[in-house]
Amino acid sequence: MRFSLTFLAALAFSLPTFAAPRAEHVFIISIDGGKPAVIAESEAPVLKKIAAEGAVSWQASTIFPSITLPSHTSMLTGVGPDKHQILWNAFTPIKGPVKVPTVFSLLKAADAMAVTGMFVGKMKFRHLWLKDSVDVFDFGGPQSDAPVAGSPEIEKDKKPSQTVAKQAAAWIKGKKPRLAFIHFPDVDTAGHKDGWGSPQQKEALKATDQALEQVWQAIKDAGIADSSVMIISADHGGHDKTHGLNIPDDMLIPWVVWGKGVKKNFTITPPVTTYDTAATALWLLDVPVPPEFDGKPVTSAFE
Numbered sequence: 001m002r003f004s005l006t007f008l009a010a011l012a013f014s015l016p017t018f019a020a021p022r023a024e025h026v027f028i029i030s031i032d033g034g035k036p037a038v039i040a041e042s043e044a045p046v047l048k049k050i051a052a053e054g055a056v057s058w059q060a061s062t063i064f065p066s067i068t069l070p071s072h073t074s075m076l077t078g079v080g081p082d083k084h085q086i087l088w089n090a091f092t093p094i095k096g097p098v099k100v101p102t103v104f105s106l107l108k109a110a111d112a113m114a115v116t117g118m119f120v121g122k123m124k125f126r127h128l129w130l131k132d133s134v135d136v137f138d139f140g141g142p143q144s145d146a147p148v149a150g151s152p153e154i155e156k157d158k159k160p161s162q163t164v165a166k167q168a169a170a171w172i173k174g175k176k177p178r179l180a181f182i183h184f185p186d187v188d189t190a191g192h193k194d195g196w197g198s199p200q201q202k203e204a205l206k207a208t209d210q211a212l213e214q215v216w217q218a219i220k221d222a223g224i225a226d227s228s229v230m231i232i233s234a235d236h237g238g239h240d241k242t243h244g245l246n247i248p249d250d251m252l253i254p255w256v257v258w259g260k261g262v263k264k265n266f267t268i269t270p271p272v273t274t275y276d277t278a279a280t281a282l283w284l285l286d287v288p289v290p291p292e293f294d295g296k297p298v299t300s301a302f303e
Helices: 005-014 036-041 045-053 068-077 103-110 123-128 152-156 160-175 186-194 199-221 276-284
Strands: 025-031 055-061 116-119 136-138 179-184 228-233 252-259
Touching: 025 068, 025 199, 025 276, 036 055, 036 199, 036 252, 045 199, 045 228, 045 252, 068 103, 068 123, 068 276, 103 116, 103 179, 103 276, 116 160, 136 160, 160 179, 160 186, 160 199, 179 199, 186 199, 199 228, 228 276, 252 276
Parallel strands: 025 179, 025 228, 116 136, 116 179
Antiparallel strands: 055 252, 228 252
């Protein structure tokens, strides 16, 4: 179908104009299994510096059931499990992708040219990869659209978070994305093997903190730190060698925000839930938050 130049000009005049985004770049970073009480007792200078320079709640809440895939789905879709219906916790290709929009698909609908990406340490995140929503899905290396098992190298990696960070950092410096999700799995893996709060888990948190530093430095090296916001959170906590219960040990998560317009050395006092992450990311990028969202932008953290 052809349109006349006059028609196209009239259409351009009639389109709504949007305010400039509050941030040009948003990075959602998840420390899988990052229990606030364990973070407080661990050597994590980078995370603690970012929290001190920004706004933080150490009493944010995840969803129930407090398990990885449902929780991250709420983090990236802005709705609870009753709406997104991701109730399983393993890569199960027959179940297909999530049936509700993600922050990536919503951003792409508003701006098809926006550069987006996911860098993850667990294959199950393929369920959040909607068609045409991310420019790169990286699991130990960029993955194709085919439902393959992923990279065995990262599954064998003793410090997969640092592998994830290395891949993400190079991409950030080259692409300067509008929206990226970066997932660090080490803390959860150590928790299941050795227990939440164990010396081994604290060592995994130290390694994850070093991975976080790689990503933070990449944002600076890309020259976009002044126009970026990082949201650092977790999907759940844990107790003993497990998680998934509706108890504070499992349900409490950190929620840290740093960057453009963020209040400094600020403690967030209103309740924060993991699906607020998606709403905050869209609000920052000037993408309308759907009325179906359970999440709300955490505006109290910003000037």
